[in-house]
Amino acid sequence: IINVGEKEIAYMVANSLSWERKEWIGIDGQWIYVDVPAMGYTVVNLESGDDEHQQLFASETTLENNILKIKFAGDGTIQSIFDKEYNRELIAPEAVANRLSIYEDQGDAWDFPIHYDERSASCFELKSTEARIDGPRAIVKQVYTFGQSKLVQEIILTANCRRIDFNTEVDWQESNKMLRTSFPVNVYTIEATCDIQFGSIKRPTYRNTSWDMAKFEICAHKWVDLSQGDYGVALLNDCKYGYKVLKNVIDLNLLRSPGYPDPTADRGQHEFTYSLYPHRGDHISGEVIKTAYELNIPLKILAMKAHIGKLPANKSFIKIKAENIIIETVKKAEDNDDIIIRLYEAYGAGTRTKIQFYFDVKAVQLVDIMEENARQITFDKGSVELSFGPFEIHTLKISV
Numbered sequence: 001i002i003n004v005g006e007k008e009i010a011y012m013v014a015n016s017l018s019w020e021r022k023e024w025i026g027i028d029g030q031w032i033y034v035d036v037p038a039m040g041y042t043v044v045n046l047e048s049g050d051d052e053h054q055q056l057f058a059s060e061t062t063l064e065n066n067i068l069k070i071k072f073a074g075d076g077t078i079q080s081i082f083d084k085e086y087n088r089e090l091i092a093p094e095a096v097a098n099r100l101s102i103y104e105d106q107g108d109a110w111d112f113p114i115h116y117d118e119r120s121a122s123c124f125e126l127k128s129t130e131a132r133i134d135g136p137r138a139i140v141k142q143v144y145t146f147g148q149s150k151l152v153q154e155i156i157l158t159a160n161c162r163r164i165d166f167n168t169e170v171d172w173q174e175s176n177k178m179l180r181t182s183f184p185v186n187v188y189t190i191e192a193t194c195d196i197q198f199g200s201i202k203r204p205t206y207r208n209t210s211w212d213m214a215k216f217e218i219c220a221h222k223w224v225d226l227s228q229g230d231y232g233v234a235l236l237n238d239c240k241y242g243y244k245v246l247k248n249v250i251d252l253n254l255l256r257s258p259g260y261p262d263p264t265a266d267r268g269q270h271e272f273t274y275s276l277y278p279h280r281g282d283h284i285s286g287e288v289i290k291t292a293y294e295l296n297i298p299l300k301i302l303a304m305k306a307h308i309g310k311l312p313a314n315k316s317f318i319k320i321k322a323e324n325i326i327i328e329t330v331k332k333a334e335d336n337d338d339i340i341i342r343l344y345e346a347y348g349a350g351t352r353t354k355i356q357f358y359f360d361v362k363a364v365q366l367v368d369i370m371e372e373n374a375r376q377i378t379f380d381k382g383s384v385e386l387s388f389g390p391f392e393i394h395t396l397k398i399s400v
Contacts (some may be wrong), residue, residue, distance in 0.1 A: 173267055
């Protein structure tokens, strides 16, 4: 039903997030820069590809794009990340980042000792490094070993992008060990902002009380951010949720291998990505929330054969005027064929906004999170208006 045209093979690129995305995507070894509308799709073909990218550099000791320059130490750790746009160093003085440290872990699957880091940590040992340019990406690939385990990591800088991706594969065969990475950043603040479901929460970066000390390990979903007003650094992840944030250091728990209750827990192959994201201002002005969503929910690519259809080659199904309102869920209703759309306010601010629908909608109801207690709301010219309190959740039931 989508009008692909007469090209023999085209590709539909789908964006399930509620804002427009402009990104590089790789298809069959070729890179294409796409502009995909909010909650919609666009159709592309490989003739629009572009493999020439200026200001990218990759060597065993340096990665660079037009925004950031990364320098590596001989053991594979990062000794410098320089922000060329804001003329500042990200890594704290006399510190290194992304040290892959291994601690003794005599805990069980639910807990580990508060003083685990008082013992000296071991580290994965760097065995080889290679660098390459792949289209819009500058890449350093590092291979590490420790004991019976092997870790392969690609550190990636993309053209015109502030996000530093650490794509990681681990064959983890250790027992009673914990693998962590840390980033001592040149940012100082008394609070860390942590992502939670449908919002964020502030947590202290110090240990002045017994309550603070009990939070030596904290949880967060997609990101943790340290910001000092003019500048900040966030550590994003796609599946790792245990952090330690102390003073100016963001530390992420990557793997554990406790012996109880499962004596072989987590031994085997693992793939995950975490990303360092320096930005201006705080987590809101620096668009940390959107960047973390984009890491976790990549654009989807579907090959399509040539055909003529009724839908255009570029279309958005839903648009929201306010940037702080995020569509978190689109699903079928539990009791009929209506569509459920769940939205929330992400910045901690009161907002009134318009939600515009670009498909045939018969009626819109406001329901609770159980999809009950429906209330009719004004639906006019394909749109509704909603008011949100800070971090408030609304659920819409759409009859099509």
